[in-house]
Amino acid sequence: MVDFEVVDLPETDHVAVGEQAPDFERPLVNDEFWEDVALSDLTAEGxxxxxxxxxxxxxPATYVWSEIRDREWTSAFDAQIVGCSISSPYEHKDLIADSGIDASLFSDPAADVAETYGVENDLDGMAGITEHRPAVYLLDEERVVQYAWVAEQWPDFPPYDEVEDALGGL
Incomplete structure (x- = not known):
């Protein structure tokens, strides 16, 4: 029995396949430290x-990152895997340590990046609290979106096999 309500999310005008993804700079957290990094710095590497x-x-965050870890995407594909949420660098370090994930996570506490990408989600009953709607973007070296998936419900999870097919097509 499901002990949470599935909610349809409102329509969104999100970044789509073929568009250039907006660049941004935020703290990027790994298992050792964090520093301000631009997305374009990462895509310049591949x-x-x-x-x-x-x-x-x-x-949902724990589930998504556990699935990515278990599928070994960080070692199986020629792409850097990074996350982005409203959580602070301290919370990201805990998630990385607790989940044993081998990825870096951008910290976007004001959800400005989410808004720019059209994947912000205003939380019901929580005035002024916006978080990131689950979404996955595969970006090439010029930040052009090669694959995109954006949740239409909460909770919703990426179609992992479909994402793997996109990663495998690099």
Missing amino acids: PVLLVFHPMDGAF
Whole structure:
């Protein structure tokens, strides 16, 4: 039995396949430290899979990153895997350590990046709290979107096999 309500999310005008993804600079957290990094710095090194996820500590974030870890995307594909959520660098470090994930996570506490990408989600009953709607973007070296998936419900999870097919097509 499901002990949470599935909610349809409002329509969104999100970044789509074929468009150039907006650049941004935010703290990028790994298992050792964090520093301000631009997305364009990452894509200059090669393809990037950008995974927007709800706040750390919420079961969808843990589930998404556990699935990515278990599927070994960080070692199986020629793309850098990075996440982005409203969580602070301190919370990201905890998620990375607790989940054993081998990825870096952007910290976007004001959800400005989510708004720019059209994947912001205003939380019901929480005035002034916006988080990231689950979304996945595969970006090439010029930040052109090669694959995009954006949640239409909460909770919703990426179609992992479809994402793997896109990663495999690099």
